[in-house]
Amino acid sequence: MRTHPPTTDPLDTYTLNMGPQHPSTHGVLRLLLTLRGEEIVTAEPVIGYSHRAHEKMAENRTYAQFLPNTSRQDYLSGMIYNFAWVEAVEKMAGIPVPERALVARVILAEFNRIASHLLWIGAFLLDLGAPTPFLYCWDDREAILFLLESVTGSRLTYASGRFGGLARDLDADFPRRAREVIAKLRARWPEYDRLIEDNVIFRNRAIGVGVLTRDQCRSYGVTGPTLRGSGVPYDVRKAEPYGAYPRFEFDIPTRPEGDVFARYWVRVQEMRQSVRIIEQALDQLPGGPFLEPGSIGVKKRLKLPVGTQYYAVESARGHYGILLVSEGGAEPYRAKFRTPSYPNLAVLTEAMPGTLVADAVAILGSTDLVMPEVDR
Amino acid sequence: MNFTARVARGIKSLLVGLGVTGRHLVRPVVTLQYPHQRPDASHWGGPIELVTFPETGTHDCIACNACARICPSDCFAIEGKRPEGAKKMRATKFLIDFSTCSLCGLCVDVCPTDTLQYSRRYEDVAYRRSLTVNDLLAPFPEDPYFTGKLA
Ligand code: SF4
Ligand code: SF4
Numbered sequence: 042m043r044t045h046p047p048t049t050d051p052l053d054t055y056t057l058n059m060g061p062q063h064p065s066t067h068g069v070l071r072l073l074l075t076l077r078g079e080e081i082v083t084a085e086p087v088i089g090y091s092h093r094a095h096e097k098m099a100e101n102r103t104y105a106q107f108l109p110n111t112s113r114q115d116y117l118s119g120m121i122y123n124f125a126w127v128e129a130v131e132k133m134a135g136i137p138v139p140e141r142a143l144v145a146r147v148i149l150a151e152f153n154r155i156a157s158h159l160l161w162i163g164a165f166l167l168d169l170g171a172p173t174p175f176l177y178c179w180d181d182r183e184a185i186l187f188l189l190e191s192v193t194g195s196r197l198t199y200a201s202g203r204f205g206g207l208a209r210d211l212d213a214d215f216p217r218r219a220r221e222v223i224a225k226l227r228a229r230w231p232e233y234d235r236l237i238e239d240n241v242i243f244r245n246r247a248i249g250v251g252v253l254t255r256d257q258c259r260s261y262g263v264t265g266p267t268l269r270g271s272g273v274p275y276d277v278r279k280a281e282p283y284g285a286y287p288r289f290e291f292d293i294p295t296r297p298e299g300d301v302f303a304r305y306w307v308r309v310q311e312m313r314q315s316v317r318i319i320e321q322a323l324d325q326l327p328g329g330p331f332l333e334p335g336s337i338g339v340k341k342r343l344k345l346p347v348g349t350q351y352y353a354v355e356s357a358r359g360h361y362g363i364l365l366v367s368e369g370g371a372e373p374y375r376a377k378f379r380t381p382s383y384p385n386l387a388v389l390t391e392a393m394p395g396t397l398v399a400d401a402v403a404i405l406g407s408t409d410l411v412m413p414e415v416d417r
Numbered sequence: 418m419n420f421t422a423r424v425a426r427g428i429k430s431l432l433v434g435l436g437v438t439g440r441h442l443v444r445p446v447v448t449l450q451y452p453h454q455r456p457d458a459s460h461w462g463g464p465i466e467l468v469t470f471p472e473t474g475t476h477d478c479i480a481c482n483a484c485a486r487i488c489p490s491d492c493f494a495i496e497g498k499r500p501e502g503a504k505k506m507r508a509t510k511f512l513i514d515f516s517t518c519s520l521c522g523l524c525v526d527v528c529p530t531d532t533l534q535y536s537r538r539y540e541d542v543a544y545r546r547s548l549t550v551n552d553l554l555a556p557f558p559e560d561p562y563f564t565g566k567l568a
Contacts, residue, residue, distance in 0.1 A: 106489035109521035173438055180447050187457075194462025194535055200521035208522055236437045241427030 054082055059401070061090050067164065067405075068412030070386070074393075074401065081401055084393035086386050092416040099376035104130050104204070104343050107376075112198040114380065115414040117160055118357035120153035120189070120199045127202035128284060129352035129363040133345050134204070140327045142206035143285040148219065148322045149189060149201070151315040155226065156185040157357035158308045165305070165406040166237065169246055174237055181229055184222045191218065204343060206332030216323045223316055233309065247302035251392045251404035254299055261391075262384040265359025266307045267408050271299035277355035289321045301407040308409070342371045358382050358409055380414045462535035464515050465524060467553045470532075473567060475557055477532040478508040484524035484533060490517040493524075500562045507562050508554065515541070516549040 059072040069090035075082040095114055099107050111126040112119025124146050131138060163178035186196045192211055193201040201208045237243055253263070258271045268275055274293045278286045294310035296303035345367040353362040359381025366375040385408045392404055449456060467476040480497020492514045497506035525533045543549050561567040 102489055103487075105487065105523060108523065109489055109519040113519075173434075177441070183447075191460040194460060194522065195520060198519070200519070200523075203526070208526060232437050236434045239430045240434055241430045244430075 053077055057398075061087075067410055070405075070410065070412050070415075072401070072405070074398070076398065079397045079399075081393050081396055081398065084390055084401065086389065088386070088412070088415055090416065091413045093413070095417045096376055096378060099373050101372065103371045104345070104373065107373075108200045108202065109198070112200060113413065114378065114417055115356060115358065115361075115382075115411045116197055117411055118150075118153050118157040119197060120193075120201070121150045121354060121356045122361065123199050123202045124150055124284075125352065125354040125356075125361055125363055127204060128354070129350065129365055130204055130343070130345065132352055133348065133350045133365055133367065134343060136205045137333050139206055139330045139333050140285075141210075141329045142331050142333075144322050144326050145207060145211050145331065146202070147285045147289070148211075148319050148326070149192065151319045151322075152185050152189060152219075152222075153199075154357045155312045155315050156182045156189070158312050159185070161308060161357075161409045162233070162237070162305070165409075166243070168402050168406040169243065171237075171240075171243065174233065177229060177232065177236075181226055184225055188215075188218055188222050191215070203332060206330070210331040211326070216326065219319065219323055223319065226312070226316060230309075230313070238306070238309070244302065246400075246403055247305060247407075248298075248300060250301045250400050251396065251407060252299045253388060253392050257388055257391050258299075261388040263359070263388050264381050265356070265385065265409075266311060267304055267385050267388075268359065269293060269295045270304035270307045272297035275360075277353050277360050281353060283352070283354060285322070286318075288325065289318045291315075291318050301403050304407045304409075344369060344371050345373075353379075356381060358411065358414070359385065378417055380417060382408075382410045382412075382414045386410055386415055456539070458537045458539050461537055461539055462520055462522065463538040464520075464536050464541060464551060465513055465518065465533055465553070466536040466551075467511070467557070468532045468534050469556070473561065475561055475567075476508075476554075477530040478511060479530060480506040480508045481529060483527050483529060487523045487527045489521065489523070490514075490519055492518045498563075500560075503562060507560055509560075511553040513551045513553060514549065515551050516546060 054075050054077045057074045057076055059074055061069040061071040071087040071090070073085040073087055093113075095110050098110055107126065108123065111122045114122050130136075159178040159182040163175035163182075166174045189199070190196050192209060192215065193199045194209070195201070253267070253271050255271050255273055257263075258268045258273065263271075264275065272295050274295045276293045277283070279293060291314045294307050294314065296306055345365070347367055347369045349364070349366045351362055351364050353360055355361070360379065361381055362379035364375070364377040364379070365373055368374040389404060389408065393401055396404065467478060469475060470477055480495055482493075482495055485493035485495055494510065494512040495508060496510035497508045499506050520535070522535065525535065
């Protein structure tokens, strides 16, 4: 890493606002950069531009009515967030979920994770000035979105979870179409490796840039691929298995370097692990109902017992947690969302100083931020 | 690795990448040539509409307002009247403000007579906000329950 002695002389530096409309901040993030020439002295994220008060909204609507809000927190892996809410409520209310729905949720969530990672690879490389992979990633992602649309009816902001199962069943043809999509993804992986991973320009811009150490990650609460790129094998799907995940075999890819390249590599490997999970799930997909028979779905108002409960899932960006407090009514007393992008953004104040402006774009991109999720 | 070897490796990686794009040049086009080609919207969940039941040739909305109650975005404006001698109400006004609808499908799930569904429309456009209010009774100019054809 380039190291220069830190400066405190105000005449030596100047301030640059990167964002909130900058294309490489992926949403409305403002980075207040203090620069000395091209070198970053401090980087301060300014957030809150897309604050929609999801937590407050949860307090004035029923549990079912909050379903469309969930996927709008992180619109890139909305399915995972939607199921997290459904599962948190199910756990607290003690609603049984049929086997088929449990396994189907895993399939849909993992496809959504791959779609999210594909979008990230495309957009991230676009930031680095490589528009070609973007088109291939988009092609692959389109196949997944089309598959998910055929089950849920939506392309991005899914509201397909129901308390006690799913809104719609996977049709009889779904496994075949899913396997087709997987075959398409598999065929493309060697191309990605040749086009991106071995590319000299990408390697020079990614290796050794924006190093985050384990301890930095730990102290900020960084999770997800960003943490695993720093060598910590923490994944909620393994650490606190939920849903049908304990039945499936998969590895947690990690890499010790903690640089931009490590974070890229971890995500690429994660897509392969997701495919592994999906294939096992398709093999094991049981028959039976997709919504618990006699379950209320959303037809009746659901009242949760008095209490407090925390439920966490692994989203495409890391540890997503829901703290639900119920006072027995049809609406939550309080719902707190622990979104992974927030600490992943906060840690950048440590990773950015000492790097160049062009590296700031690479570092920012490599953490895969979704600003509506930071602000909520 | 010495400098020459690194340069050679770098150039090779660029050529390999160029080979990947080159091969794509001769592969079939993946872009959908809209509007000459149309996407398959057979599973698409578009703006909510009323189901026409083949047995009656009309919808089955009893103006119970269950959909209006569950809708998180308050999209509905429903009024109903009881046809003479009938047990159930019939909707006389059914508006959905699509500009606030999030297509969550809760109304579809909650309807006791299963008379709501997603349409397959994906091209709705409007120049004015008032035009985003859909009159769901528009496809049903005459209600056979009110004209006495059905009871
Ligand atoms: S789909 Fe959801 S938001 Fe739209 S009208 Fe139905 S309940 Fe309301
Ligand atoms: S829930 Fe169904 S029957 Fe009741 S008002 Fe809505 S559309 Fe009509």
